[in-house]
Amino acid sequence: KAGVTQTPRYLIKTRGQQVTLSCSPISGHRSVSWYQQTPGQGLQFLFEYFSETQRNKGNFPGRFSGRQFSNSRSEMNVSTLELGDSALYLCASSLGLLNEQFFGPGTRLTVL
């Protein structure tokens, strides 16, 4: 069974631009969560989608948004990028949040 895939793996953007990251979950997984990982803040929860519905959202500004498609693939979008948005963005899929989360390799975003 293929694992969680994230595209692109690396991204360099400049301040003010917007970016879209993609996550393809493991087949059969309907829950997709997104996390931001930085050296200073660690792993912070962004949001979780289940069957195309956002079930929960972390404490991030409205510039961070996401969506999930009917095939469970998910995208997250960050608008008006700031230097502090530079991070590793991880996606994880699971059958449900109480089940094991399977993480993707992440997208490394650098904002210049």
Place this chain on the structure above:
Amino acid sequence: AQTVTQSQPEMSVQEAETVTLSCTYDTSENNYYLFWYKQPPSRQMILVIRQEAYKQQNATENRFSVNFQKAAKSFSLKISDSQLGDTAMYFCAFIGPPGSNYKLTFGKGTLLTVNP
């Protein structure tokens, strides 16, 4: 809000020895789940072990075991017979029952280095 604290930013251990990583959490919930995840250098995060709060028996997975103290809100990970491949960042994580704050909360992590 739930919080997860890992008080040891870094630890090291000699190969074949035993090491214990600490984790404490704060919650008012009675039913919840606890996890230890491992993130090897430049590799994907994987689940090490999981514990349901309603189970009194400590979870074990081969060389990995936990010491779950519900009253003390403590959830430590013991790695026996440490191997070089155990070198990684270890994250403790918590999730409560479905509700308004239904999300996985991670600690800041402990960087474990296994020395030959």
